[in-house]
Amino acid sequence: MIRDRLREVSGQIIAIAVALxxxxxxxxxxxxxxxxxxxxLLRGAFGDQEKIAGTLLQTTPILIxxxxxxxxxxxxxxxxxxxxxxxxxxxAAAWVGFAFALPPGIHMLAALALxxxxxxxxxxxxxxxxxxxxxxxxxxxxxxxxxxxxxTSYFTIFLxxxxxxxxxxxxxxxxxxxxxxxxxxxxNWGLVIGLVLALGAALIFRYTSWGYGVTxxxxxxxxxxxxxxxxxxxxxxxxxxxxxVGGLAGGIETLxxxxxxxxxxxxxxxxxxxxxxxxxxxxxxxxxxxxxFFGALRSGSLLLEVDTSASREIITVIQALxxxxxxxxxxxxxxxxxQAGERRWKF
Amino acid sequence: xxxxxLGSPTLHMKAEMAVALTGITKRFGAFVANNAIDLAVRRGExxxxxxxxxxxxxxxxxxxxxLLQPDEGSIRLNGEExxxxxxxxxxxxxxxxxxxxFKLVPSLxxxxxxxxxxxxxxxxxxxxxxxxxxxxELSKRFGLQVDPTERVGLLSVGIEQRIEILKVLVRxxxxxxxxxxxxxxxxQESRELFQTLRSFVAEGMTVIFISHxxxxxxxxxxxxxxLRNGKKxxxxxxxxxxxxxxxxxxxxxxxxxxxxxxxxxxxxxxLQVEDLWARDDRRxxxxxxxxxxxxxxxxxxxxxxxxxxxxxLAEVLSGLRPASHGAARLKGQNLAALSPREIREAxxxxxPGDRMVRGVDRNASIAANMLMGRQHRAPxxxxxxxxxxxxxxxxxxxxxxxxxxxxxxxxxxxRLSGGNIxxxxxxxxxxxxxxxxxxxxxxxxxxxxxxxAIHDEIMRQRAAGRAILLISVQLDELxxxxxxxxxxxxxxxxxxxxxxxxxxxxxxxxxxxxxxPERAAEPA
Ligand SMILES: Nc1ncnc2c1ncn2[C@@H]1O[C@H](COP(=O)(O)OP(=O)(O)OP(=O)(O)O)[C@@H](O)[C@H]1O
Ligand SMILES: [Mg+2]
Numbered sequence: 001m002i003r004d005r006l007r008e009v010s011g012q013i014i015a016i017a018v019a020l021x022x023x024x025x026x027x028x029x030x031x032x033x034x035x036x037x038x039x040x041l042l043r044g045a046f047g048d049q050e051k052i053a054g055t056l057l058q059t060t061p062i063l064i065x066x067x068x069x070x071x072x073x074x075x076x077x078x079x080x081x082x083x084x085x086x087x088x089x090x091x092a093a094a095w096v097g098f099a100f101a102l103p104p105g106i107h108m109l110a111a112l113a114l115x116x117x118x119x120x121x122x123x124x125x126x127x128x129x130x131x132x133x134x135x136x137x138x139x140x141x142x143x144x145x146x147x148x149x150x151x152t153s154y155f156t157i158f159l160x161x162x163x164x165x166x167x168x169x170x171x172x173x174x175x176x177x178x179x180x181x182x183x184x185x186x187x188n189w190g191l192v193i194g195l196v197l198a199l200g201a202a203l204i205f206r207y208t209s210w211g212y213g214v215t216x217x218x219x220x221x222x223x224x225x226x227x228x229x230x231x232x233x234x235x236x237x238x239x240x241x242x243x244x245v246g247g248l249a250g251g252i253e254t255l256x257x258x259x260x261x262x263x264x265x266x267x268x269x270x271x272x273x274x275x276x277x278x279x280x281x282x283x284x285x286x287x288x289x290x291x292x293f294f295g296a297l298r299s300g301s302l303l304l305e306v307d308t309s310a311s312r313e314i315i316t317v318i319q320a321l322x323x324x325x326x327x328x329x330x331x332x333x334x335x336x337x338x339q340a341g342e343r344r345w346k347f
Numbered sequence: 348x349x350x351x352x353l354g355s356p357t358l359h360m361k362a363e364m365a366v367a368l369t370g371i372t373k374r375f376g377a378f379v380a381n382n383a384i385d386l387a388v389r390r391g392e393x394x395x396x397x398x399x400x401x402x403x404x405x406x407x408x409x410x411x412x413x414l415l416q417p418d419e420g421s422i423r424l425n426g427e428e429x430x431x432x433x434x435x436x437x438x439x440x441x442x443x444x445x446x447x448x449f450k451l452v453p454s455l456x457x458x459x460x461x462x463x464x465x466x467x468x469x470x471x472x473x474x475x476x477x478x479x480x481x482x483x484e485l486s487k488r489f490g491l492q493v494d495p496t497e498r499v500g501l502l503s504v505g506i507e508q509r510i511e512i513l514k515v516l517v518r519x520x521x522x523x524x525x526x527x528x529x530x531x532x533x534x535q536e537s538r539e540l541f542q543t544l545r546s547f548v549a550e551g552m553t554v555i556f557i558s559h560x561x562x563x564x565x566x567x568x569x570x571x572x573x574l575r576n577g578k579k580x581x582x583x584x585x586x587x588x589x590x591x592x593x594x595x596x597x598x599x600x601x602x603x604x605x606x607x608x609x610x611x612x613x614x615x616x617x618l619q620v621e622d623l624w625a626r627d628d629r630r631x632x633x634x635x636x637x638x639x640x641x642x643x644x645x646x647x648x649x650x651x652x653x654x655x656x657x658x659x660l661a662e663v664l665s666g667l668r669p670a671s672h673g674a675a676r677l678k679g680q681n682l683a684a685l686s687p688r689e690i691r692e693a694x695x696x697x698x699p700g701d702r703m704v705r706g707v708d709r710n711a712s713i714a715a716n717m718l719m720g721r722q723h724r725a726p727x728x729x730x731x732x733x734x735x736x737x738x739x740x741x742x743x744x745x746x747x748x749x750x751x752x753x754x755x756x757x758x759x760x761x762r763l764s765g766g767n768i769x770x771x772x773x774x775x776x777x778x779x780x781x782x783x784x785x786x787x788x789x790x791x792x793x794x795x796x797x798x799x800a801i802h803d804e805i806m807r808q809r810a811a812g813r814a815i816l817l818i819s820v821q822l823d824e825l826x827x828x829x830x831x832x833x834x835x836x837x838x839x840x841x842x843x844x845x846x847x848x849x850x851x852x853x854x855x856x857x858x859x860x861x862x863x864p865e866r867a868a869e870p871a
Binding site: 212 | 665667686687688689690691692697699704705706707708709710711715718719720722723728731732733735
């Protein structure tokens with residue numbers, strides 16, 4: 001079993017390595033030194049305590065979105081709509097934050113609660129169609145992203161725009177702020193929430209009857225059905241939970257970082273989270289590390305344009321390469337295994 | 348056949364041996380699955396490989412086909428020393444393998460599946476017409492009846508197997524390995540398969556097949572190799588052997604499949620089925636006007652050629668398929684109103700016919716597989732929290748009680764041999780305290796020693812007052828176990844015969860759809 005584990009992890013590591021090597025080649029092609037880029041990235045991500053805090057700040061939403069994706073993947077559901085759920089959650093939290101006056105603490109919890117509800121409600125439509133008509137949730141959740149982003153833009157620009165200024169809502173009241181962890185950074189309690197969620201999800205999947213059923217729905221749906229697990233209902237529930245956590249990620253971004261909602265509020269965190277979860281093979285605990293990896297790439301890249309001639313977009317390229325090699329890795333995984341061989345032969 | 352057994356004239360052939368394995372050893376960790384095995388297969392013969400579950404048969408064939416690498420030993424194909432690094436090498440050397448559990452693409456047509464990965468092209472596009480024509484020609488030549496245009500998802504396992512064989516043929520195989528081909532077939536389909544295998548050797552091809560059915564081995568093979576605990580016991584011409592000798596070589600003792608003695612029992616009605624109708628996946632009627640009862644302490648057998656409604660009957664009774672009309676009552680509760688989980692709670696245990704899909708999660712551990720269906724009950728969980736210690740201990744106990752050959756409860760099910768996977772399912776279902784056991788093909792792919800043990804276990808469950816519905820395509824199994832046998836044909840129950848002294852001719856007629864005149868009807 002330990003050997004299997006190692007083999008699986010080694011696959012992920014190979015995937016990242018392949019992506020980095022290809023990335024290095026591309027960096028060479030644009031006339032930069034890969035070593036210099038790497039050093040700059042590392043310095044930008046971990047150079048001093050502020051940089052580390054900055055990395056963790058970027059990691060937080062990726063981690064929470066990653067946990068959201070893991071929850072879906074466990075039950076065999078591909079929630080590609082986390083980005084949209086994040087936007088709606090972010091807007092919902094902002095609205096509670098600026099439109100109501102509530103006591104400190106309670107205000108924040110109310111805002112987060114509405115973010116959760118908004119995320120869950122947003123995925124409820126694809127989830128319902130999946131459960132009722134067996135519609136492919138990948139397609140419907142992807143499409144729901146566009147609607148979510150545009151819908152929140154509409155709210156921000158036409159209904160709740162701050163007079164004068166940018167396309168953003170009024171700032172939320174300080175009573176709804178998510179407390180910061182350190183004085184020198186905007187890094188906030190969201191990170192702790194993310195870690196607790198990841199560990200909590202792992203424990204629930206491993207140690208509860210419900211989690212067992214969901215896991216079986218994800219890995220062997222016919223077996224689960226036979227054993228009395230309601231496959232459709234669990235698929236619905238899992239998507240809803242996934243959406244709820246996606247909404248929470250947005251709420252935490254609003255209350256912890258931006259203190260308002262604005263257009264282009266948290267670009268790509270939902271997708272990064274999904275990739276982090278896939279790279280972690282759907283394990284919430286492993287997602288902590290893959291999210292950190294993507295967070296470091298993001299924050300390190302800020303320094304990239306300042307210190308080197310490489311563009312920040314190179315990071316996007318590397319990410320895309322990772323996605324490609326992770327998917328390719330599924331094909332070569334467990335080559336020595338006779339079952340995998342069987343599959344190889346048969347397809 | 349005879350000429351083969353005596354060594355057919357192979358004068359102008361390059362080598363007499365199609366396959367020669369020497370000193371093959373394969374270890375999985377500390378476990379030795381194949382221990383210095385020599386195997387020589389003559390060209391143009393049908394070579395049977397037999398042995399208990401976990402004896403190492405599949406492992407040996409996977410090594411030959413390049414799916415596994417041996418730790419020691421060498422392989423000669425057609426007289427040439429070959430390192431079979433992967434199946435591509437084996438295929439090039441003229442080998443083809445039909446696996447124990449096959450995988451086809453359900454959404455593609457038969458012909459597309461056959462040519463998957465080696466499509467016939469014309470102007471860069473797939474030439475469907477040519478693929479269909481070629482598939483049709485091959486299927487005619489070797490008596491493998493299929494409709495090349497049909498979608499695989501709608502076909503029975505028997506036909507899926509023919510497709511797998513066709514796949515092997517179009518890849519140019521001259522030596523064909525079949526891993527337990529008859530485990531999933533009806534007796535009729537098996538006979539057809541043997542015709543096909545004979546037509547292969549008639550064309551000078553070679554067949555290696557694994558089986559647990561000794562009658563078939565006696566009937567169709569020229570040579571038998573027996574494996575036991577990873578070692579080769581013997582290779583002998585079939586003509587020199589009797590079935591009893593084979594059993595002794597395999598198991599090391601006598602095994603009996605005579606009718607089991609039983610105390611007469613007449614319990615309460617546990618399952619009552621009344622005028623039940625249901626449709627299959629294609630929405631065609633699969634069950635028509637099915638009525639019967641099962642009482643506690645009795646074994647009711649369902650005989651019939653596979654595909655005559657048995658699967659659908661099992662699915663309706665376990666809540667996995669809705670009935671379109673009629674009712675089934677388990678201890679008075681109408682099953683139509685209950686979910687699969689509620690039916691289980693009402694007292695159903697179910698050994699599914701399709702074990703790899705319904706019966707287990709191959710990737711999960713034995714312990715996790717044995718938890719299914721009881722994850723909400725003490726002592727496995729309390730207030731929704733699983734007790735993995737209890738789950739593991741229970742699994743260890745079942746592994747011992749049911750003689751499952753595994754290293755421990757943490758072993759992934761996919762690591763087990765086919766027969767041991769079936770034992771995992773049986774162990775789980777027979778121990779969950781249900782009053783009604785729905786048992787579908789319990790000994791499919793199980794070796795004869797274990798078959799006997801499973802039959803004993805079913806009789807023990809009967810003695811404990813369970814009501815048992817036993818679906819099997821093997822008449823001898825029904826004759827050994829059932830108190831009454833119902834025969835299904837085309838979704839209907841054609842009639843009932845007593846299990847004691849079951850009249851095979853009469854059953855055979857009813858299985859073919861001829862309603863035999865009622866003889867001495869059972870008193871109700
Ligand atoms: N990948 C593996 N890792 C560890 N053990 C394995 C692996 N594959 C097979 N085994 C073990 O090797 C033994 C032989 O397995 P094999 O599948 O060859 O048996 P078999 O003779 O085909 O049995 P059956 O009749 O039940 O199909 C079994 O005990 C099995 O558990
Ligand atoms: Mg086998």
